[in-house]
């Protein structure tokens with residue numbers, strides 16, 4: 001084949017199929033009717049809507065022939081296909097922008113992106129206006145970077161694809177040869193776990209619960225909170241409301257309207273788009289109604305766009321992924337060493353409290369350790385989140401102890417302790433500055449200032465939203481929460497009084513692996529402080545759980561009871577999920593003798609389960625509760641299970657899940673938030689991760705991680721701990737005593753040999 005030719009609609013539709021390696025031979029469509037037709041003209045495959053009657057449409061043409069064919073390399077082609085879909089969405093819809101990590105480089109209408117995260121030199125090239133038309137031409141993939149004026153653009157392929165479009169539209173849909181159907185299936189279940197089939201109206205009329213419907217029916221006259229345990233349908237309710245409100249505006253136009261859906265990660269944008277596209281029969285997400293704009297974005301996207309980083313050549317450092325967090329840990333660790341090696345600084349901080357001193361010594365001698373993790377949390381939750389800096393007014397108040405910090409963060413009892421942290425922060429910031437980068441928290445700080453500026457005030461009516469939908473609010477820092485109401489257009493009621501901002505937000509504080517929801521600063525200890533503009537919002541609570549079995553719900557209830565009490569008035573309620581699904585097995589715990597037997601056994605079992613599962617390997621996940629062990633296992637798994645697993649190391653788009661084939665997922669709970677799997681192996685729930693004498697903060701974050709990981713399982717939950725790391729964590733005791741978790745013996749030998 002020479003080229004693949006698609007309309008935007010048919011390109012996005014590919015997201016709903018499960019695509020295996022064989023697909024790249026013939027580029028077929030699934031056997032089932034999916035609303036698309038496939039036409040082959042002169043070695044070019046067209047995917048068009050079955051009911052398309054005109055050739056007036058933008059086209060996406062992918063050059064797949066020749067050595068520099070975009071999909072020629074078997075190891076990267078599924079990633080590249082996903083990236084083309086995202087690029088298409090960024091051009092033809094408002095739903096995403098190209099992630100920063102793809103290192104886009106643009107000159108006029110040509111641009112290139114990195115082909116995959118592993119091979120940064122390999123680039124895929126795009127032309128946004130081939131022959132001056134509003135099409136997207138993906139013309140080559142090259143192993144090295146090249147100057148754009150020397151690129152071969154193969155424009156004749158594009159021209160042929162364009163000129164044969166009319167014939168393709170007029171060609172009747174013929175029966176596809178069996179061979180061309182290989183490798184593509186119309187999966188009823190989206191890779192993220194959502195089961196397709198019901199329409200938006202069916203969901204609303206007959207599937208949503210009374211509470212979910214109550215939320216969906218809320219008018220746009222003020223903020224509304226949606227609170228519920230994991231798996232109670234928060235994301236789904238938000239998406240249904242988002243689309244229904246868009247549809248209502250489209251049916252009864254009262255001027256143009258813009259609705260925004262904001263999430264914390266690209267993976268969630270992906271999830272929302274996937275559910276949205278499967279329910280959005282009118283195509284509102286693709287701009288079918290010019291008067292109704294629906295945008296799905298991350299907050300970072302918005303900040304990035306408005307602050308023009310591309311022009312300043314500054315690259316925000318994403319601390320969301322494993323890479324970013326590791327780099328941050330390295331910087332802090334190096335700073336601690338630098339401080340210890342300076343005799344002046346050592347003398348200056350000689351009197352810090354003994355515990356902190358011991359931990360500092362430990363961090364210097366053994367590299368890293370828990371102090372580094374605690375400092376990272378302090379930066380993310382307090383210093384960067386609140387704009388507290390050494391030498392500034394807030395910094396002084398922080399040092400003097402008049403800037404309130406919740407008791408569950410690391411203990412910093414004396415002024416000198418806090419000055420020590422400020423000094424680490426100052427040096428860490430300087431290092432970031434030298435790398436010509438800034439952390440995402442710093443970027444959001446700047447964005448918050450921008451939203452308070454005269455410039456934003458001028459353009460707020462044009463660029464702001466009429467209503468905002470926010471998922472996973474518990475992951476937003478307090479500064480991030482302060483930006484929300486400023487993103488909404490000014491709204492005046494009939495009597496000339498300003499209306500409260502219509503912001504619909506879903507959250508579950510217990511799923512937050514960092515302490516970002518805690519309110520610091522000026523005395524107001526509620527999650528929705530006055531500065532957020534969201535105080536006194538209405539509340540809808542969800543209790544019925546649709547993701548997992550009653551047995552998993554019971555385990556979560558027992559785990560929940562071990563959370564240290566936390567001071568967030570009115571928000572920290574006991575788990576009250578009531579499972580709606582059929583019974584399953586009681587979750588099991590196994591304690592292995594050492595890391596090697598744990599790894600060998602669990603990975604072999606996961607591989608076996610993934611191969612046997614009709615829904616593919618993506619229904620099985622191994623989730624690691626320990627950062628350190630995750631980093632250790634990644635290279636081992638890459639060697640021994642290279643064809644057996646798919647690692648997810650950040651919260652970037654996880655649509656690659658669709659190409660997992662028989663591979664199971666290996667990740668950490670944080671990176672698969674929002675997703676679900678049939679079977680979850682949650683490993684390293686070890687005592688050493690959060691010993692009994694650890695601070696409440698460490699324990700709370702650990703339990704959140706376990707809660708988040710366990711609640712991803714629909715049917716089977718297998719927990720593993722390791723003797724060499726202290727055996728099972730005591731946070732499981734309550735569940736074991738109440739028999740919502742059963743301990744079973746470890747198998748004598750790993751069940752199967754790897755591979």
Ligand SMILES: Nc1ncnc2c1ncn2[C@@H]1O[C@H](COP(=O)(O)OP(=O)(O)OP(=O)(O)O)[C@@H](O)[C@H]1O
Nearest residue numbers: 194207208209230231232233234235236546547674
């Ligand atoms: N009323 C309902 N009837 C049937 N299934 C539902 C209903 N509401 C939600 N679900 C299903 O339950 C699952 C979990 O929903 P969703 O992901 O929206 O939950 P959530 O509360 O956002 O979870 P989390 O907080 O863990 O991300 C999904 O598969 C969804 O399709």
